[in-house]
Amino acid sequence: MKIKLKAPAVLWLALLLSAPVSGALAAAAENLPDSYSWEAVGTVGGCMAVTLLIVQLVKAPVERFLKIPTRVFVYLVSLVLMVCANIFTGRITGMGDVALIACNAIPVALSAMGAYELTFAKRDQEDKE
Numbered sequence: 001m002k003i004k005l006k007a008p009a010v011l012w013l014a015l016l017l018s019a020p021v022s023g024a025l026a027a028a029a030e031n032l033p034d035s036y037s038w039e040a041v042g043t044v045g046g047c048m049a050v051t052l053l054i055v056q057l058v059k060a061p062v063e064r065f066l067k068i069p070t071r072v073f074v075y076l077v078s079l080v081l082m083v084c085a086n087i088f089t090g091r092i093t094g095m096g097d098v099a100l101i102a103c104n105a106i107p108v109a110l111s112a113m114g115a116y117e118l119t120f121a122k123r124d125q126e127d128k129e
Helices: 007-029 044-065 070-088 095-128
Strands: none
Touching (some): 044 070, 044 095, 070 095
16 A cells, blocks of 8 residues: 655655754854855865856856966966965965965866866756757
8 A cells, every 4th residue: 555645745744854953953053154254265175166156157258258268267266266365364474375375276276177077067068969
C-alpha cells in the first residue's frame, strides 16, 4: 500500500521539523562576522568569491570595449581586490608584500575560473547546442 503525500502536507511537515533548528540558526547567525568585510576579502576564499561575482557582472561590457583575454581580466580583478583589501586592513608594509600579493592573486584567479567552470560553463555549453 502506497501512501501519497500532497506537496502542501510535505512542506508543512518540513516546516514543523525545521522549527527548532531555525531558532538555533538564528542565534548562531548573530555571532557571524560580516561576510564582505575587507578582512574576509583579503583571504583567498573571500577574494575568489568576490572576483567571480565581479567578473561575471562586468565581463560582457569589458569584452566589448577592451580586447583582453578573460583570464588576464580575472587575474587583474583578483590582484586589485587583494591589494585593496591589504591596504584597507593595514597589512602592507612594503613592496615585498605587494609582490607576495601578486603571487597569491594567481591561485585566487585560478580558483575563480575553476568555480566558473564547475557552475556555469556546462550550462553555457548546453545553451549553445
